[in-house]
Amino acid sequence: MKxxxxxxxxxxxxxxxxxxxxTATALGAMSGTEAGAAAKLPSCNLSALAxxxxxxxxxxxxxxxxxxxQTLAAITSAFNASQSKVHVTLVSQASYDDTWQKYExxxxxxxxxxxxxxxxxxxxxxxxxxxxxPVQSCMNAAHYSTSxxxxxxxxxxxxxxxxxALPFAVxxxxxxxxxxxxxxxxxxxxxxPTTLPQMMADAKALKASGSGxxxxxxxxxxxxxxxxANQLFVNNQNGRKxxxxxxxxxxxxxxxxxxxxxxxxxxxxxTTNPASGPSEFDNLLGIxxxxxxxxxxxxxxxxxVTQVLGQGQYPNVKLGVSAFPxxxxxxxxxxxxxxxxxxxxxxxxxxxxxxxxxxxxYLCNPQSQATWAAGTGYIPVRKSAxxxxxxxxxxxxxPGYKVAYNEINGGLNDAATSGSVIGPYADVRIDxxxxxxxxxxxxxxxxxxLAGAQSAVNSTISTYNQRLGVG
Amino acid sequence: xxxASAARRSRRWRTAGSYAALTIGAIIVLVPIYFTIVNSxxxxxxxxxxxxxxxxxxxxxxxxxxxxxxxxxxRYMTTSAIMTVSIVAGQLVTSVLAAYAFAFLRFPxxxxxxxxxxGTLMIPFxxxxxxxxxxxxxLGWFNTYEGLAVPFLATxxxxxxxxxxxxxxxxxxxxxxxxxxxxxxxxxARVAVPLARPSxxxxxxxxxxxxxxxxxxxxxxxxxxxxLNTVQIGLKQLVGTSPDQxxxxxxxxxxxFVPLVILLLIFQKQLVRSLxxxxxx
Numbered sequence: 001m002k003x004x005x006x007x008x009x010x011x012x013x014x015x016x017x018x019x020x021x022x023t024a025t026a027l028g029a030m031s032g033t034e035a036g037a038a039a040k041l042p043s044c045n046l047s048a049l050a051x052x053x054x055x056x057x058x059x060x061x062x063x064x065x066x067x068x069x070q071t072l073a074a075i076t077s078a079f080n081a082s083q084s085k086v087h088v089t090l091v092s093q094a095s096y097d098d099t100w101q102k103y104e105x106x107x108x109x110x111x112x113x114x115x116x117x118x119x120x121x122x123x124x125x126x127x128x129x130x131x132x133x134p135v136q137s138c139m140n141a142a143h144y145s146t147s148x149x150x151x152x153x154x155x156x157x158x159x160x161x162x163x164x165a166l167p168f169a170v171x172x173x174x175x176x177x178x179x180x181x182x183x184x185x186x187x188x189x190x191x192x193p194t195t196l197p198q199m200m201a202d203a204k205a206l207k208a209s210g211s212g213x214x215x216x217x218x219x220x221x222x223x224x225x226x227x228x229a230n231q232l233f234v235n236n237q238n239g240r241k242x243x244x245x246x247x248x249x250x251x252x253x254x255x256x257x258x259x260x261x262x263x264x265x266x267x268x269x270x271t272t273n274p275a276s277g278p279s280e281f282d283n284l285l286g287i288x289x290x291x292x293x294x295x296x297x298x299x300x301x302x303x304x305v306t307q308v309l310g311q312g313q314y315p316n317v318k319l320g321v322s323a324f325p326x327x328x329x330x331x332x333x334x335x336x337x338x339x340x341x342x343x344x345x346x347x348x349x350x351x352x353x354x355x356x357x358x359x360x361x362y363l364c365n366p367q368s369q370a371t372w373a374a375g376t377g378y379i380p381v382r383k384s385a386x387x388x389x390x391x392x393x394x395x396x397x398x399p400g401y402k403v404a405y406n407e408i409n410g411g412l413n414d415a416a417t418s419g420s421v422i423g424p425y426a427d428v429r430i431d432x433x434x435x436x437x438x439x440x441x442x443x444x445x446x447x448x449x450l451a452g453a454q455s456a457v458n459s460t461i462s463t464y465n466q467r468l469g470v471g
Numbered sequence: 472x473x474x475a476s477a478a479r480r481s482r483r484w485r486t487a488g489s490y491a492a493l494t495i496g497a498i499i500v501l502v503p504i505y506f507t508i509v510n511s512x513x514x515x516x517x518x519x520x521x522x523x524x525x526x527x528x529x530x531x532x533x534x535x536x537x538x539x540x541x542x543x544x545x546r547y548m549t550t551s552a553i554m555t556v557s558i559v560a561g562q563l564v565t566s567v568l569a570a571y572a573f574a575f576l577r578f579p580x581x582x583x584x585x586x587x588x589x590g591t592l593m594i595p596f597x598x599x600x601x602x603x604x605x606x607x608x609x610l611g612w613f614n615t616y617e618g619l620a621v622p623f624l625a626t627x628x629x630x631x632x633x634x635x636x637x638x639x640x641x642x643x644x645x646x647x648x649x650x651x652x653x654x655x656x657x658x659x660a661r662v663a664v665p666l667a668r669p670s671x672x673x674x675x676x677x678x679x680x681x682x683x684x685x686x687x688x689x690x691x692x693x694x695x696x697x698x699l700n701t702v703q704i705g706l707k708q709l710v711g712t713s714p715d716q717x718x719x720x721x722x723x724x725x726x727x728f729v730p731l732v733i734l735l736l737i738f739q740k741q742l743v744r745s746l747x748x749x750x751x752x
Contacts, residue, residue: 102691278720
């Protein structure tokens with residue numbers, strides 16, 4: 001039993017099932033052909049849509065709830081009202097995992113959407129289902145320019161030079177901290193930590209003054225710090241120039257990251273909480289209750305955190321937001337984006353595929369991205385969205401929202417910073433998390449834990465690749 | 472007399488001991504439920520409070536209303552109730568009929584067929600659900616109550632449980648009934664089923680629990696623009712993506728387990744009897 005899963009399930013005292021059953025059957029049935037890329041892209045028949053009379057109805061599966069869901073609904077009704085060719089019906093699932101499971105099941109019984117929003121880690125798995133039309137096809141057909149997009153989110157969903165999906169809901173990890181706790185600990189609230197060593201020192205100071213740091217057990221810690229130091233996570237250029245077959249992270253850099261995290265947790269300066277179940281927000285809520293002086297979490301949570309803390313019942317909290325503390329100020333790298341991309345199904349009629357493109361490119365146009373970012377806390381993926389009145393107003397009144405945008409817009413753009421493409425990415429992340437937890441709870445040495453992580457990752461990847469007949 | 476009082480004293484100690492053990496057991500079982508209820512009444516920020524709150528400082532009942540109304544739990548509960556009742560009724564009927572045949576009738580390949588029934592217990596649901604989904608969809612039952620319930624109308628476990636119960640009925644009774652002119656149907660309805668009541672109750676409760684708590688199947692077998700969501704899927708939707716939703720999700724969880732608690736209270740006696748049946752000969 002994987003430790004992380006066991007922990008997550010133990011945490012979920014509620015009857016909710018985790019839904020983590022592996023639906024590998026659908027995938028296993030498919031043979032994988034390594035994409036020879038750009039040369040043989042399927043076509044995107046935009047002219048058929050242009051000639052078509054009447055409305056094309058399409059469905060879009062998404063995983064947006066609460067405020068995010070409402071903002072998506074508003075943008076979608078604006079789209080439906082803006083033209084008379086395409087009508088979109090939204091179908092919301094409870095989570096990214098549910099959407100993916102339903103999609104996989106749909107490959108068997110044909111219950112598939114025209115377009116779907118999938119989580120960042122599903123890129124290779126989506127390609128392997130051989131059921132998507134790369135948005136690149138429609139970009140070529142429409143002579144669509146991507147020059148206004150932020151480069152890194154675009155690169156995140158680009159594999160072997162082909163744009164598989166459009167970046168839609170993009171976020172990045174940022175540092176949340178309580179300025180008053182910083183003052184109390186004798187730290188300068190105007191200069192939060194910018195590197196991992198500084199973050200450790202500040203956590204120690206915070207702990208000494210009665211708070212400390214909250215650390216959610218999210219498996220992207222290792223990947224994000226590696227990218228911030230411009231280091232690859234898996235081979236073949238993070239899986240972007242050929243399928244990833246093994247991890248390449250047993251390095252001095254990764255050992256430093258594991259050693260630092262281990263020190264942080266074992267010293268008690270940071271307290272961990274699981275990334276799913278009822279405790280998943282303890283690190284953020286702990287800032288409100290005064291338990292923690294700082295934490296790292298997704299910029300997508302900024303809206304809710306600001307709202308909850310802004311209710312006036314937290315006189316001891318003054319929220320500060322700043323950039324993710326990188327590994328070292330002397331190494332240049334970048335923060336990899338996270339979030340979700342939007343895909344077009346190739347299992348639906350050509351005219352639906354074309355209609356989906358029209359809708360998805362609407363979701364990602366500068367105006368929609370401005371509305372989206374202001375309503376949710378995700379970053380706008382278009383540079384010109386950043387100059388709209390909506391966004392300039394948001395960033396002036398609440399500069400915290402700009403932090404993640406600057407992270408993704410700054411730094412290097414290369415294979416290391418645009419993240420990895422791995423078939424069994426979700427399982428690989430569990431392998432890494434298991435290794436981290438073996439340090440925290442069982443006292444395994446960082447060197448051993450790191451080696452263990454890599455060998456677990458290698459075997460997870462090779463099992464998947466063998467099942468697809470590509471290993 | 473001293474011997475008698477010593478015996479009484481040791482009996483008293485034993486009673487005290489078993490009460491203590493039972494109390495500890497009850498606490499272990501009840502604490503998570505208690506915390507679920509307390510946390511559903513807290514403000515979101517108080518959830519992370521250390522030490523955890525044992526009594527909510529200002530109970531926030533409005534999260535229950537939110538879960539019921541805007542969380543649409545009322546609709547999901549109805550769907551779950553229809554699905555669950557169909558499954559329970561189906562399993563009871565099919566199990567009684569099949570178990571009766573295995574216990575009282577003589578027919579070719581009886582042992583083999585019974586082993587096949589038992590064999591279905593060894594195959595996990597994960598192996599069969601893709602095929603089941605394919606079947607249900609091709610029957611046109613995707614996103615219908617039929618699709619939700621029919622794959623679960625018969626169960627190897629139920630057949631096994633009731634066959635064992637029927638086998639405990641003395642042969643003399645059957646012979647006496649035959650002499651009185653009872654056919655198989657009448658014997659089953661008037662004698663066998665009433666005598667197997669504890670096992671039937673146990674089967675009913677177990678299948679109710681299993682059906683009510685299903686997640687993966689209702690998730691995959693429903694869809695479209697108006698999915699026929701069950702309560703567990705509704706609960707997952709309540710969790711949402713933000714920390715201020717947690718008390719609402721917990722309130723939803725409390726609402727969702729109320730039917731189970733009621734069921735357990737009603738059938739408690741039968742359940743205990745069926746669990747201890749055969750323990751004392």
